Amino acid sequence: MGKTILAAVALLSVTALAGSATAAPGRVDGHFDRPQEGFAPAATVLRDGTPEGVGLDPGPIDAALRQMAAWTNKTPGLEHPMYAGAVSLLAHDGVVVRREAAGDELRYSDGKGTELPADQREPMRPDTIFDVASISKLFTSIAVLQLIDDGEVDPDSPVADYLPEFGVNGKQSITVRQLLTHTSGLQAEVKLWKLPADQRIPSIMQLTPEFPPGTHYTYSDPNMITLGLLVARVVGAPLDQVVAHRITGPLGMTDTGYNPPASELHRIAATEDEAEPPRGMVRGQVHDENAWSLGGVAGHAGVFSTADDLATLGQALLNGGTYGGNRILSKVSVENMLTNFNSAFPGNAHGLGFELDQRWYMAGLSGPRTAGHTGFTGTSLVIDPASRSVAVLLTNRVHPSRDWGSNNPARQALAQGMARSLAVDPALGSESWFSERGGTLTTDALGPVSGPTQVSFFAFVDTQHDSDGTDPLLVEASVDGAGWQPVTVRASGPGAPDGPQSSLAGAGHRSWWKVRGTVDADAGQQVRLRWRYAPDGMYSGRGVNVDGILVADRDATLLDGELQANRLHPDGWLSTDR
Known part of the structure; x- marks a missing residue:
């Protein structure tokens, strides 16, 4: 099986695993990411x-x-x-x-x-x-x-x-x-x-x-x-x-x-x-x-x-x-x-x-x-x-x-x-990355790449997103380690925004989104990626979680965040099991 097929299989497996993790049965109490429907039992007394x-x-x-x-x-x-x-x-x-x-x-x-x-x-x-x-x-x-x-x-x-x-x-x-x-x-x-x-x-x-x-x-x-x-x-x-x-x-x-x-x-x-x-x-x-x-x-x-x-x-x-x-x-x-x-x-x-x-x-x-x-x-x-x-x-x-x-x-x-x-269960594995007050989660230099590079991950986004302003989660890329450019992404899942997005924000849906984007890079360049949460300090939500990070070019998987967490460098983010 060639490297290209391996990379594609890796991307598909992350999607499949996250879908099963999100839908897994288990305790509902104590969870933010498993919103209840309907009313509590009528006999509930404090x-x-x-x-x-x-x-x-x-x-x-x-x-x-x-x-x-x-x-x-x-x-x-x-x-x-x-x-x-x-x-x-x-x-x-x-x-x-x-x-x-x-x-x-x-x-x-x-x-x-x-x-x-x-x-x-x-x-x-x-x-x-x-x-x-x-x-x-x-x-x-x-x-x-x-x-x-x-x-x-x-x-x-x-x-x-x-x-x-x-x-x-x-x-x-x-x-x-x-x-x-x-x-x-x-x-x-x-x-x-x-x-x-x-x-x-x-x-x-x-x-x-x-x-x-x-x-x-x-x-x-x-x-x-x-x-x-x-x-x-x-x-x-x-x-x-x-x-x-x-x-x-x-x-x-x-x-x-x-x-x-x-x-x-x-x-x-x-x-x-x-x-x-x-x-x-x-x-x-x-x-x-x-x-x-x-x-x-x-x-x-x-x-x-x-x-x-x-x-x-x-x-x-x-x-x-x-x-x-x-x-x-x-x-x-x-x-x-x-x-x-x-x-x-x-x-x-x-x-x-x-x-x-x-x-x-x-x-x-x-x-x-x-x-x-x-x-x-x-x-x-x-x-x-x-x-x-x-x-x-x-x-x-x-x-x-x-x-x-x-x-x-x-x-x-x-x-x-x-x-x-209230817990937000990781989409994959035992932990996800979380930021409440803002900061960056940055990768090592990846590559050299063979050309345009695909990034996929799961995002749980609960931020201010209304007439008063937006607290965005941005994905940014750099080929020189100094200048950063936004990566256009597409998200899918309950409450996800439609179409290409330069940032992600939203609240109330309480669900993981599947997110994908493409980094424009020339063959031979090295690429760094970072996830930047930038709240304005006003009325914040619960915060953002990122999980299942996978970066691949046409030839190989460049980063598997589940297996290579040491290649992700948090500033204002923490690894959490909830």
Whole structure:
């Protein structure tokens, strides 16, 4: 058998082996590269366990939690901590693998950041109750979907069918679905607290849209305030009672609700020292001024909860709307929460209630069906059906002042820690090459070659690739060891880009791609190849893996990466079995 045939057989064998490795049966839990379909078993109830017990690598999780704790101290780039305290909870496949508290529930005495004496501070606890701010919108959305399940509300009917007073000033055609997806055209904010009490709700009903309904995406508090009123009108009971009787009660979320009792004040994280309106250090009352002006109960804000309770809600949705034998939503409604209805507005994917695929806080867990929400007080909930995982981060980042900045880095770090703990099995053999933060993987000089040279490999790519930018994986070649030129490649597999590509990027598909390219080289030249991952440092994905590298000219195999790993030189890459 000649050398040319041997090279061709080698290329074919890599393809065949990778196909069988990717499809091999085995454990599904603990894997990023084996996305789940459908819902978790309805009987799944959260229980405590360990990362190792469900196939996770504890290292990335523990590193993220150490960072969560470090940010309660002075944070680089800031003159103060990122937040006074935080509670983190991570669950996978029905198992709570980490539950951690750091920092303080109460730390400051005023809005300037004057620290209380150590004996007057109150430490954060795993069961601390937080004002979850806009995560409240999920409870309102679920209440609306319950009415849709019951046939009492049609999502495509005008809101005015249920709230006739809403159907004025250009709002007559706004539908329930448009409120749920923030495409109603209504403005982002209102300042109800500046109005007399008897004018607050009427002012919402009298709003005039800023855009024609259905033509723009604007994340809008008035959308959800209106839906809260719709729920109360249709059910004939206040929103807080509806949520208690139809959501938190059936799910056993005993620490979740509006206007928590004074007896629980010692468990509640303080928020802001508010000067306007002059409320002082807010603790145990809703932080949002509009919800406060409405008595603490509103469709957009007002819910207080714990990490464990929010994890229960997340698991109920992963189960298809049921938990502990109690169904709160139909599977159809849960699917509608996980389906993007905003394809006309790239970057603003939204189901009926949930934000979807938002890498800025979901990090490596983001995907087309990854659902979540954040809250202004410093909270976030991420639910990833593909890996059946839940990530909850609760902070009091507005304590003592909203002007102290964002906790987005913490949101990203926690979700990324969970994503990295999930395995990506090598396409071939026992290990693949991996890069999370960027770098190069470079070959020795290969050849001299007989002419144009073929390169093939497998790539697992989970990077930012959206309207905010691209974090590319590039294949580059050099014939002099100094100048590098991109190699045009073609990729195949779920989610792979069509046609020739100068770089590879993508997210959400969670599958290995087969990649091939040709290096233009003259006979007698030596060729070097490198794989360069170049993230921009913004919102990264899980990262990239490369495996099964094979380089051949027409006469011979020049490099078999599985047998000659010593001829590959990593900088920012590591060899990993997961």
